[in-house]
Amino acid sequence: MDEAPMVHKHAFEALDRSMNDIFNTQRNGDSHMLFGGKVIVFGGDFRQIMSVIPNAGRQDIINASLSSSYIWEKCKVLRLTRNMRLTANSGSSEIEQTRDFAKWILDLGEGKVVGDNDGEAVIEIPHDILITDRVDLIYVLIEFVYPSILENINNSAYFQERAILAPKNEVIQEINDCLMSLFPEDEKEYLSSDMLCESEHLHDEFDKTLYSPDVLNGLKLSGISIHNILLKVGVPIMLLRNIDQKSGLCNGTRLRVLTLGNRVIEAHVISGSNIGSRTFFPRMSLTPTDKRIPFKFQRRQFPIDVCFAMTINKSQGQSLSKVGLFLRQPVFTHGQLYVALSRIKSKQGLKVLIMDDDDDIIDSKIMNVVYKEVFSNI
The missing domain is CATH 3.40.50 (Rossmann fold)
Structure with missing residues (x-):
């Protein structure tokens, strides 16, 4: 499991309990073994960024680390010394x-x-x-x-x-706009379709007239695309969602735009395990999980962002x-x-x-x- 320090310790502890349920059903005496007795290799560098926890303080981030979990006590540390x-x-x-x-x-x-x-x-x-x-x-x-x-x-x-x-992200947007303006190709704009989730309509006290499409369009949240994406052929982009892990189309994969259709974008993978392959992807329905937003809404948009800068x-x-x-x-x-x-x-x-x-x-x-x-x- 790579980049383990970036993952919240609860994910590993949940995996430990699940694997114990699966592999120790007939061996109750071995229930204390981690991960059902299977060997798990964690890779990563604790000098790097830890779990991203919104509005968390220093102690919250430390407590969410793998090194703060009961699992860590039974880990054998192997150090890599060469850059x-x-x-x-x-x-x-x-x-x-x-x-x-x-x-x-x-x-x-x-x-x-x-x-x-x-x-x-x-x-x-x-x-x-x-x-x-x-x-x-x-x-x-x-x-x-x-x-x-x-x-x-x-x-x-x-x-x-x-x-x-x-x-x-504020600085990233400025750099991306500056670099894309250098490209001679015609610019194509893709607008999202934003709407309140159906669950919000069930609350009698919820006034949906306060959240017009213009208000929803103006929301810029981490992990989802912006309302209006401007693209040109040749521009590098980054995926913001896991689409097809087997094909290497994961969150963070970088691609270069080949064709800009009305409903589909064709791109060339330039990072990860499938460099060189071509792929097509459509708009997707994205629901942000940001707790600062007091309601749930859905944005249908291409799960990408321009990535000259990131x-x-x-x-x-x-x-x-x-x-x-x-x-x-x-x-x-x-x-x-x-x-x-x-x-x-x-x-x-x-x-x-x-x-x-x-x-x-x-x-x-x-x-x-x-x-x-x-x-x-x-």
Whole structure:
């Protein structure tokens, strides 16, 4: 089970109980064995982002971790010590530099930069990976990650290992709009169909006139597509839902648009286990689970988003050759900065842009968040 630290411990505990029910029905004396006596291998890095729990505090996130579960007491920890992303792409002349950079990333993830980094702490980013040009900063970042983009519109491999990362969706949308405007193709707009769920009509006290289609259309929630998706042929997109796991069409899979139909989109898979395959997908009915919304509604829309840029959380688990980290706002949870900086295959492929809300360079210092309690049982 890969990326185990990202999963809530209740998922593993439920699996443990289910497997015990299945395999121990005739062996009550062995009911104390985990997972019905089967060997389960967990993969992952506790320096990375933990379970995403809305409105949760530090202790809530720690308590949801696998290392806080009763399962962890019976786990045998095997440590991997070599950074395969960096060392596999380093020449003999770069070995020393790569080793130092890999150690700096590990220290950052464990909160060992600038002393005892437990919780929020300000650290300094090395000058050689910073963007310091004072003119048209965002364009400099785009040009670094996507050089000669117009010459590579039809090249799926070009988009396969490049991305601009940021902590929040607001910045992502701005970068995606900027890059898509460079494409010469005609733009096609897809609008969603939004409606209240039938269960809401059963409540006598619920006034459905307060939630007109315009109100529902304006809602932007994590995990579902926006009301109006603008696309062009050649643009990279990301799936927001699991569609067909056997075919590699999972949440987070990246594709490149080939054809824009009225009811179906054809795309070329550029990440995951089925790189190179073509697929078609229609609109889907999506129901958000955000508890901040006091009612249930359904949005029928293509389960995709443009992904020249993506959030740091979405990039977890990916290996990229060119990464631009855009920090208009600081990271806000454990492991985010570590994940963003460790996606890269070489130090030369990484650039960091630190700005304030007025789009001015502030300095080389940035927030890092590390919850050291998660390492106490490892």
